[in-house]
Amino acid sequence: MDAAKYIWMNGEFKAWNEAQTHVLSHTIHYGNGVIEGTKAYKTADGYAIFRLNDHTKRLKESAKMTLINIPYTVEEMNEAQIELIKRNEFTGDNVYLRPFAFLGYGVMGVYHKDAPVETVMAAWEWGAYLGEEGLKSGIKLKIASMTRPANTSNMGKAKATANYLNSQMAKYEAIDCGYDEALLLDDQGYVAEASGASFFMVKDGVIITPPNDNSLVSITQKTVIEIAQDMGYEVIHRRISREEVYIADEAFLTGTAAEITPVRNIDARIIGEGSRGPITEQIQSTYFDIVFGRNEKYKHYLTYI
Ligand code: PMP
Numbered sequence: 001m002d003a004a005k006y007i008w009m010n011g012e013f014k015a016w017n018e019a020q021t022h023v024l025s026h027t028i029h030y031g032n033g034v035i036e037g038t039k040a041y042k043t044a045d046g047y048a049i050f051r052l053n054d055h056t057k058r059l060k061e062s063a064k065m066t067l068i069n070i071p072y073t074v075e076e077m078n079e080a081q082i083e084l085i086k087r088n089e090f091t092g093d094n095v096y097l098r099p100f101a102f103l104g105y106g107v108m109g110v111y112h113k114d115a116p117v118e119t120v121m122a123a124w125e126w127g128a129y130l131g132e133e134g135l136k137s138g139i140k141l142k143i144a145s146m147t148r149p150a151n152t153s154n155m156g157k158a159k160a161t162a163n164y165l166n167s168q169m170a171k172y173e174a175i176d177c178g179y180d181e182a183l184l185l186d187d188q189g190y191v192a193e194a195s196g197a198s199f200f201m202v203k204d205g206v207i208i209t210p211p212n213d214n215s216l217v218s219i220t221q222k223t224v225i226e227i228a229q230d231m232g233y234e235v236i237h238r239r240i241s242r243e244e245v246y247i248a249d250e251a252f253l254t255g256t257a258a259e260i261t262p263v264r265n266i267d268a269r270i271i272g273e274g275s276r277g278p279i280t281e282q283i284q285s286t287y288f289d290i291v292f293g294r295n296e297k298y299k300h301y302l303t304y305i
Contacts, residue, residue, distance in 0.1 A: 001124060004088040008080045008121040011072075013087060019120065026103035026115040033102035033161035034062040037256045040085055040095040040123070040305070043293030047085050047095065048302035050256075050291050052078055054219050059099050062158040067112070070101045070119055078303070080121045085305045088123055093292075096126035096257065102161070129196070129257035130180060135284070138264030138276050141194070141251070142179035143242060144170035148192040148214045156192070156214050167195035181253065183245070183266070186214035190239040193218075197255035199240070200224065201248035202279050207235045208244075220254040223301070227286050230297075233279070250277030252284075259291075260284035 007019035027033040038055040040047045056074045063070045072080075081097055088095075100122075103115035128135050146169055148156060156163060170182035174195075183199060186192040191199050193215035200209045200221075207228050209221060225235050245251065251263035251271050260283055262276035271277075276284070290298040 002126070004090070004122075004124045006084065006087050008084050010119055011080075013084075019122070021102075021118065022105035024108070025105050025118075026107055026112055027161065029108070030103075030110055030112070031162040031165070032066055032068065032112060033100060034059060034066055034068060035098060035100040035159055035161060036062075037159075038081070038097040038099065039256050039291070040090075040097060041291045041293070042090075042093045042095075043302070043304070045293060045304060047090065047305040048291075048293055049081065049085065049097065049305070051219050051223070051301050052081060052303040055097075055256075056081070056099065058159060058217070058219070059101070062160055063101055065155050065158040066160050066162075068101050068103065068117055070117060072119055077119070077121065081123070082303065082305055084121050084123050090123075090125055092125040092127075094125060094127050095123055097121065097123045100161075126257070128259065128261075129255070130253070130261045134180060134261050135259065136276065138262035138271075138274075139180035139253075140178070140265040141181050141183050141253075141263050141267075142174040142177055143245075143267055144173055144182040144184050144195075146170055146173075146184070147187050147189075148184045150187040151214060157212065157217055159216055171195040179265075181261075185242065190241060191245060194253050194255075194258070197253035197258035197261070199245075200252050200254060201240065201245060202250035202277060203244070203248055205233070205279075207233050207279065208240060209235070209237055210240050211237050213239075218255065220256055220259075223290075224254050224260070224283060224287070227290070227298070228283055231282065231286070248272070250280050252277075252280045260287045 174182035
């Protein structure tokens with residue numbers, strides 16, 4: 001990864017290499033932590049963070065779900081992220097922000113009530129999550145052998161560190177099998193989400209995306225629904241079965257890091273023409289116009305630094 005200059009940790013800016021924790025920190029052992037993934041883009045008027053407040057609010061909500069008491073308000077954390085972008089003096093087009101909270105050193109054993117909460121905001125320059133080529137030509141997706149954990153034993157709506165064990169296993173398997181990314185079904189066999197992104201498909205001109213019954217409530221998914229509807233497309237939020245995925249006309253993944261990544265192949269089935277589909281391309285180019293501040297209508301989603 002590309003190091004930056006400063007990391008905000010518990011209210012202070014620290015030099016990148018000095019933002020550290022003890023090896024016996026609670027989260028390293030028992031996995032209860034919460035993260036966000038937010039992005040800042042270099043617009044013609046300087047850096048702007050996309051949907052900053054929505055991301056920070058989701059961090060607070062994830063923490064509430066997992067019983068971590070973050071001692072900062074959403075406003076304080078927003079300010080910290082704005083200042084972080086300023087102080088790091090980035091130069092590239094893409095800056096990824098990783099606000100997070102974890103349980104620190106001092107308590108062992110699963111019961112975590114007395115473990116200290118550490119709050120951190122980090123940022124660094126990070127390009128296309130699924131590669132520049134993937135954005136243009138599409139990626140290969142494999143339906144993972146593991147499902148998303150059932151709602152009876154998991155909190156999929158929390159952006160919780162622990163949920164990424166499932167994501168990691170699925171992604172590793174997909175790449176090891178020659179694919180680029182994993183698509184996870186829920187325990188009922190319907191599409192949940194990719195290992196770090198949401199799923200969309202197009203059939204007969206209609207855009208379909210699964211409900212968030214067993215997935216993160218994705219901010220990019222909401223944005224894409226809004227822009228697609230504004231373009232006049234019908235967007236349906238409903239369950240999707242494996243067979244439907246295979247015969248989609250187009251498919252794409254969405255996420256803060258994944259942005260709008262076309263899917264060209266799912267489990268050896270060619271999707272559409274096996275390249276970026278026309279509706280995908282239209283949504284992708286609109287999305288980039290929005291995040292780079294080139295679309296007046298959605299400027300309210302940008303926090304300029
Ligand atoms: N699902 C998972 C599991 C993710 O990690 C992400 C990335 N945060 C998403 C969906 C997409 O969420 P968002 O659009 O809010 O980045």
